[in-house]
Each structure stands twice: as structure tokens, then as C-alpha cells.
Amino acid sequence: MSAESKSRKIIGGEFELCHLPPRNHDDLSVLTHKITGTWTLSGRSALYLVLKELKEEGINHIHLPSYLCESILLVIRSMGFKYDFYPVDMNLCAYPDPPIGSAVLLIHYFGKVNPATEALRAEAGKSFYLIEDASQALLSDWSKNFNNSQYIILSPRKFGPVILGGWCNLPLKNDDANDRVEKVAWQSLAARLIKGQYLKNDSANIEQQTENFYLESLKEVERFLDENPICTYLPAWTKQLIAGYDWGSTSEKRRGNFQLLKKMLSQHVDMLFSEIASKEIPLGFVVRLKKRDWIRMKMAEARIFCPVHWHLPHDVSKQKFPNSHDLSNTVLTIPIDQRYNSTDMEKIAVTLKHLLKHGN
Ligand SMILES: Cc1ncc(COP(=O)(O)O)c(C=O)c1O
Numbered sequence: 001m002s003a004e005s006k007s008r009k010i011i012g013g014e015f016e017l018c019h020l021p022p023r024n025h026d027d028l029s030v031l032t033h034k035i036t037g038t039w040t041l042s043g044r045s046a047l048y049l050v051l052k053e054l055k056e057e058g059i060n061h062i063h064l065p066s067y068l069c070e071s072i073l074l075v076i077r078s079m080g081f082k083y084d085f086y087p088v089d090m091n092l093c094a095y096p097d098p099p100i101g102s103a104v105l106l107i108h109y110f111g112k113v114n115p116a117t118e119a120l121r122a123e124a125g126k127s128f129y130l131i132e133d134a135s136q137a138l139l140s141d142w143s144k145n146f147n148n149s150q151y152i153i154l155s156p157r158k159f160g161p162v163i164l165g166g167w168c169n170l171p172l173k174n175d176d177a178n179d180r181v182e183k184v185a186w187q188s189l190a191a192r193l194i195k196g197q198y199l200k201n202d203s204a205n206i207e208q209q210t211e212n213f214y215l216e217s218l219k220e221v222e223r224f225l226d227e228n229p230i231c232t233y234l235p236a237w238t239k240q241l242i243a244g245y246d247w248g249s250t251s252e253k254r255r256g257n258f259q260l261l262k263k264m265l266s267q268h269v270d271m272l273f274s275e276i277a278s279k280e281i282p283l284g285f286v287v288r289l290k291k292r293d294w295i296r297m298k299m300a301e302a303r304i305f306c307p308v309h310w311h312l313p314h315d316v317s318k319q320k321f322p323n324s325h326d327l328s329n330t331v332l333t334i335p336i337d338q339r340y341n342s343t344d345m346e347k348i349a350v351t352l353k354h355l356l357k358h359g360n
Helices: 043-056 071-078 117-123 179-200 208-227 236-244 247-265 292-301 322-330 342-358
Strands: 038-040 061-065 082-086 102-107 128-133 150-154 166-168 285-288 331-334
Touching: 038 043, 043 071, 043 128, 043 150, 043 166, 061 071, 102 117, 117 128, 179 208, 179 236, 247 285, 247 342, 292 331, 292 342, 322 331
Parallel strands: 061 082, 061 102, 102 128, 128 150
Antiparallel strands: 038 166, 150 166, 285 331
């Protein structure tokens, strides 16, 4: 493993770009399923547009899943919304009990359509408003039986080399052009192109300076999004890049890699879910590990970078929501995305099995 870990080959991390996708069409319906809406700077700013509309109707309370990404709270707090949490079980099923006149946020986790969706959609628009977050289920079939009494938000950055972007199903006028956003968009593009060029020769030696440069640049982009959760402007050229990306083969690749890892690892690890339905495109191969943080660190030493979903906000009570804390403490999302092939999946499986065997 040590000789290998000296080469610059990486599995995971932010999406690089090896070349620019064609910008000759504007059709984003593969992601939005022909539903009309607005493209925004980020998933958070898409949520902002939905909440702004609800606020105008007098809604000021949102009922949130106790298993969620803290970044979502940035928008909610900055708009002065009241919020509380509801339980999510170990199968990622939501159990909301929405106060009358509130909004409910439903997350489709890891590419799977939430099992609570059908029942909630049937009630949406009566005593509560339903906002579905399909950021982790971008390429899955979330639009089946979608009706107009729901809201939906997307954040395509999690599924491909998207410079910036979010979407919600409200046909609105977007913010005016903004120089700071243009600058950040170019920064995100440049960092991804540099990473792409650098990784092209993946057996070459590591250049720490180059890695630090693109990592720091992408961190700055994320910082900008964190600090501007209600800025909605998205440059038209970034939208064209999203439209030009090959999303079709992305789906096939992810499903194939998921099945490969399942074959190699299902006897060795506790998979959070082992089945994916025919129209579900997984975000990752999600496992539950007792020594999650140690294994994550060791995987990173082997240059396999796995995100944690999620470190929970402090106000999610451990006593009230033990399942969410259990998920948060044990879940590791292993990359299976379109950049990788069967050799990469094998490297992941060998590395993880080695750590599980020798990690005590
Ligand atoms: C489920 C989910 N929804 C929404 C968001 C926010 O998306 P964005 O980072 O594009 O604002 C995140 C961020 O990680 C997320 O995990």
C-alpha cells in the first residue's frame, strides 16, 4: 500500500473537470423532469426561495428531519424561521408530526426516495406544506407522482463537476448579476480544471503545492456559499455547463459500482441499505462502522476520501433522536461515482477489508 500511496491517484473528493462539457444546449430537463422552476446559486438558496414564498403566506415554522446537514439551518436561521425536529429511523424513513400551518422538510437520503414520501404527498397542501430535498437523489426518479402542492429543491454539485448550482420548482425572476458570484464561479471552474489536469497523470508523484492550491480554492468557494445562503444569482454559462454534462452515463456508472462493491463487501460490512430500486441512483456506498472516524482517517491515508453524512447540529437532542445520532456517528459514504471503475472499487474493498481485519 505504501508505494501505491505515493502516487497522486485519488478516489473521492470534489469533482474535477478534465475538459469543458459542450455548451451548445440549454436543456436541463434531465435533472428537473420538465417541471418549471428557477436555477439558483446553491441548494440553500433554492430553499431560501421556497421559504420566502411560504413566509409571504404567513408560514414561519419549519419541521425538520433530525438527521440533516447543518448547512440547511444557515438559511432557516438567517430568515428568522422557527424550527423543530422529527425522528428518522435506521431505514432512513421520516416520521414527521407537523404542527398545523408549518412547512415540513423531507430529505431523500443517499439516492433513495424516502419511504414516507407517498403518504406525505397525499397530505401536502392541506394542513402543512411539504418541501422535498432531492439533493442526494438528483438522478433518482423523485418526480413520479409529484404534484403541484409540493416544493422541491436540488443541489447538483453532489453528483458531478458542477461549478455552482441549485434549483427549486418555483418559476421566479432571479437576482441581478453579481460580480462576486461571477468571480467565485470562475474560481470553482479553475480549481476543478487544475485538479483534472493534475490527476490526468495519476501515477506521477504527488505535488503537495498543487493539491493545496485546488483544495484551498474549492474551500473558498464553499465558504462563499456558507456566507451567502440567500444569494440566488447563477451565471447563465454555469447553467450551460450543467446541461452539457453527460448525466446519462453517470447513472449507469454509479449503479454498476454500487453492485460491484456490494459483491465484494456485503459479507464484511454493515451496509446501510443493500438494495437499490430500478430508478434509484445511489449517492455512495453507505456503510455503518463502529470505528468510523479511525477507518475514515486510514482510508484517507490510502488516498480514498469518504465524506461523513453528517455531523449533526447541536440542537438535535441525543435523548430525543438516538437513531439520528447513531447514523451520524457510524455512517461512512464510500465514493462509487462515475469517475471510477472496477479497479478502483477493488482498491476500496481491499483497503477497507484490511482495516476491518487489522484495526483492533
Ligand atoms: C441534503 C442536502 N440538502 C441541501 C444541501 C445544501 O446544498 P448546497 O450546498 O448546494 O447549498 C446539502 C448540503 O450538503 C445537503 O446535504
